[in-house]
Amino acid sequence: MKEDLPCTLVPVASLSGHEDRAWGVAWNPVKSLLSTCSADKTIRIYTYTSTPSPSFTLLASVPTGHTKTVRGIAWSPSGTSLASASFDSNIGVFQREVDEDEGNVGAGEWECVSMLEGHETECKSVAWSAEGNLLASCSRDKTVWVWEALPDGDFECMGVLMEHTQDVKCVAWHPTEEILASGSYDDTIKLYLDDPSEDWFCFQTLTGHTSTVWSIAWSPCGRYLASASDDRTIRIWKRVEEHKWACVHVLDGAHERTIYAVSWGPKPDNAGARTLGWLASAGGDGRINVWELEIEEDAEENSPPRHRLLARLEGAHSVSDVNGIVWCPREGYRSLLASVGDDGEARIWRISPSG
Amino acid sequence: MSDQTFNANPTVFALTKSAKRRAAKELLWLSQSDESDYDSGDEFEPIDGDEVFDLIRSISDPEHRSLTLEQLAVVSAPQITVTDQRNHIMVEFTPTVPHCGMSTLIGLSIRVRLMRSLPARFKVDIRVKPGSHNSEHGVNKQLNDKERVAAALENPALVEALEVCLATASRRGQPVEAGPY
Numbered sequence: 001m002k003e004d005l006p007c008t009l010v011p012v013a014s015l016s017g018h019e020d021r022a023w024g025v026a027w028n029p030v031k032s033l034l035s036t037c038s039a040d041k042t043i044r045i046y047t048y049t050s051t052p053s054p055s056f057t058l059l060a061s062v063p064t065g066h067t068k069t070v071r072g073i074a075w076s077p078s079g080t081s082l083a084s085a086s087f088d089s090n091i092g093v094f095q096r097e098v099d100e101d102e103g104n105v106g107a108g109e110w111e112c113v114s115m116l117e118g119h120e121t122e123c124k125s126v127a128w129s130a131e132g133n134l135l136a137s138c139s140r141d142k143t144v145w146v147w148e149a150l151p152d153g154d155f156e157c158m159g160v161l162m163e164h165t166q167d168v169k170c171v172a173w174h175p176t177e178e179i180l181a182s183g184s185y186d187d188t189i190k191l192y193l194d195d196p197s198e199d200w201f202c203f204q205t206l207t208g209h210t211s212t213v214w215s216i217a218w219s220p221c222g223r224y225l226a227s228a229s230d231d232r233t234i235r236i237w238k239r240v241e242e243h244k245w246a247c248v249h250v251l252d253g254a255h256e257r258t259i260y261a262v263s264w265g266p267k268p269d270n271a272g273a274r275t276l277g278w279l280a281s282a283g284g285d286g287r288i289n290v291w292e293l294e295i296e297e298d299a300e301e302n303s304p305p306r307h308r309l310l311a312r313l314e315g316a317h318s319v320s321d322v323n324g325i326v327w328c329p330r331e332g333y334r335s336l337l338a339s340v341g342d343d344g345e346a347r348i349w350r351i352s353p354s355g
Numbered sequence: 356m357s358d359q360t361f362n363a364n365p366t367v368f369a370l371t372k373s374a375k376r377r378a379a380k381e382l383l384w385l386s387q388s389d390e391s392d393y394d395s396g397d398e399f400e401p402i403d404g405d406e407v408f409d410l411i412r413s414i415s416d417p418e419h420r421s422l423t424l425e426q427l428a429v430v431s432a433p434q435i436t437v438t439d440q441r442n443h444i445m446v447e448f449t450p451t452v453p454h455c456g457m458s459t460l461i462g463l464s465i466r467v468r469l470m471r472s473l474p475a476r477f478k479v480d481i482r483v484k485p486g487s488h489n490s491e492h493g494v495n496k497q498l499n500d501k502e503r504v505a506a507a508l509e510n511p512a513l514v515e516a517l518e519v520c521l522a523t524a525s526r527r528g529q530p531v532e533a534g535p536y
Contacts, residue, residue: 021505039505068509071502087506122506140506167503185500212500230500257478258501284478284501319442319476321501 005354007311009288012336012348013056017044022340024072025324027333030079033059034338036346037070037084043094044346045082045110051333056348062110064092072125072170076149077132082110085123091116091137091147093155113153118145118160125170129178134158136180138168144182144192146200159200163190172216181225183213189227189237191245208235208247217264219293220277224305228259234281236293236304249304251291257284257321265327268334276305278351280337282322288313288339290351311351317341361418362452368428370528400474404435407444410472411465413526417457417516423523427451429461434484442476444469449484458488462498463507464520 020039027034034046034056043062048054064070068087075082084092093114119139126137135147135155144161167185174180180192180200189206211230218225225237225245234251265278276293290311296303316322320342328336337349412425424430434447446465450458462481469479482495497503507513 069505087509124502140503169502185496211496 005309005311007290007351008354009290009311009313009316009337009349010352012054012350013048015044015046015056015058015346015348016344017058017061018042018344020069020344021323021342022344022346023069023323025326025338025340025346026073026075026082027326027328027330027336027338028075028079029077029329032330033075033079034346034348035073035075035082036340037073038344039069040344041066041068041070041086043070043073043082043084043110046346051336052350054333054336054348060110062094064094065112065115066090066092068122071123074126074128076128077130081113081128081132081149083126083128083135083137085126085137087122089117089119089121089123089139089141091119091123091126091135093135093153095153114155116147116155118157119143124168127171127173127180129173129180130176131178134173134178136171136173136182138171138182140167142166142168142184144168144171144180144190146180146192146194158194161190161192161200161202163192163202163205164188167212169213170215172218175218175220175222177222181216181218183216183227185212187211187213187229187231189213189216189225191243193243203243204245206235206237206245206247208250209233212258214259215261217262217279219264220266224264224276224293226262226264226279228262228281228283230258232257232259232283234259234262234279236307238302238304240301246302248302249307251281251307254281254289254309255283255285255287259283260321260323261325263326263337265337266329266334269332278310278327279307280325280327282316282325282339284321286315286317286320286322286341288316288322288325288337288349290337311354313349316349317343317345317347359456361455361457365416365419365422365427365451367422367426370423370425370530371432401439402437402444402473402477403439404432404437407435407437407446407469407473408432409527411446411468411524412528414461414464414468414524415520415522417460417464417520420519423526424448424461424465425528430465442478444473444477444479446479446481447484448481449487453487453489455488458483458490458494459497460513460516460520462494463504463513464517466498466504467508467517468521468524 018038024037045060046056047059048056066086072085082094096108120141122140146159147155164184165186170183191204209229215228236249237245238248274295279291293305324340436445
């Protein structure tokens with residue numbers, strides 16, 4: 001099926017090494033580091049050279065200490081800490097042993113500086129707030145925990161949110177404000193705020209998906225939220241009031257099986273003024289889709305952003321499901337997309353004009 | 356697992372004849388390791404519903420371990436749909452009673468058996484026969500959530516129960532005394 005699309009995903013690198021299914025992938029926001037996590041209980045950290053054709057080298061395979069699958073990972077905004085969510089019901093925080101100076105890539109072992117216990121069953125996802133002072137985690141135990149990162153490397157639990165009626169699959173922080181979103185097996189998305197005089201509370205439940213919400217991604221501008229589901233649709237939610245989001249669009253028919261991951265990249269390098277960034281999705285059909293989203297001119301309050309399918313790739317990981325997908329957030333590298341799959345591989349793609 | 360009895364006196368059905376295409380090969384294959392019937396997922400070998408049925412028919416029922424899923428009519432060939440060109444398999448099974456608390460374990464044993472035996476190119480959906488279970492939606496959702504399945508397979512107690520059910524799977528419809536087991 002040859003489609004006439006404006007862009008193509010060009011393979012840049014294929015990174016093997018995990019001995020089991022790869023579940024998650026995360027770009028370090030400030031350093032040339034990429035990490036992946038797997039059912040083999042390890043985290044692999046790669047370093048890469050500069051564009052246009054970066055090459056990737058394994059820096060470390062971190063044993064983690066987790067006794068079960070490492071399901072999700074997230075870099076802190078400063079790029080110094082890597083958090084992990086594991087089926088062993090713990091959240092790990094890893095840092096490099098000694099302060100490295102850029103270029104001296106061989107220095108320092110990655111060590112676990114904190115193991116956060118509290119969840120009762122498998123942890124599925126972990127996310128740092130924009131300022132890096134808060135960490136959120138979620139689990140099959142139906143709860144979302146908000147942790148405060150203290151200066152001495154300790155973490156204190158600030159709240160346990162028991163709003164979902166089922167397994168919580170994903171958490172994601174708003175890019176600038178302290179607003180947290182979680183997606184669940186109960187088909188809903190919950191949005192939370194911190195009440196300065198009280199506790200964290202849920203201020204809105206987003207309903208519409210007809211099956212599990214696997215992944216959520218805020219737009220870099222913070223006005224939109226994208227959610228991916230087992231119902232094989234992606235919903236775009238828009239901020240219509242200060243604390244109110246509404247579904248403004250449903251991307252239907254783009255996937256044939258469960259959509260496991262969605263990533264909303266920062267404004268691409270050299271992008272037009274109206275762009276909202278690129279949205280990438282991937283799932284059990286092995287397909288990757290990339291859309292360009294733009295603000296509509298003279299837009300009504302509830303109008304969706306203008307969207308255009310830029311690229312589509314079938315069999316991104318051969319016959320395997322694609323479990324994770326994420327845009328590189330670093331300036332100069334924003335055309336790079338990383339994916340991980342059931343084949344245990346991480347693959348790097350560059351979106352380029354077709355032809 | 357649980358001591359609770361869900362169906363104390365199940366109806367037992369006669370075994371059907373082994374799937375014709377496989378039957379001829381069966382004797383030749385008996386000496387081989389059952390898990391290596393198919394090579395790498397890259398090689399294209401057509402698969403049909405009879406072959407899938409052969410793989411799962413002799414899984415033991417978790418509640419009545421001396422009986423197979425075929426003998427209890429939990430699985431049958433007509434309930435399997437293979438769309439080979441689209442690499443898709445749909446397996447429907449029928450719990451013996453609508454309140455069967457073992458349904459998730461039965462479904463999981465079918466999924467694990469197929470995961471271990473079929474080429475990697477196949478995507479498998481498993482569901483209970485519509486109307487056959489009180490918690491139909493819940494059972495179906497759990498069986499098709501690969502994260503829940505992956506987590507279940509890291510639970511040693513559950514894996515132990517699964518392996519008991521799967522130990523007989525390689526009989527592929529042969530009665531116990533006829534097989535080499």
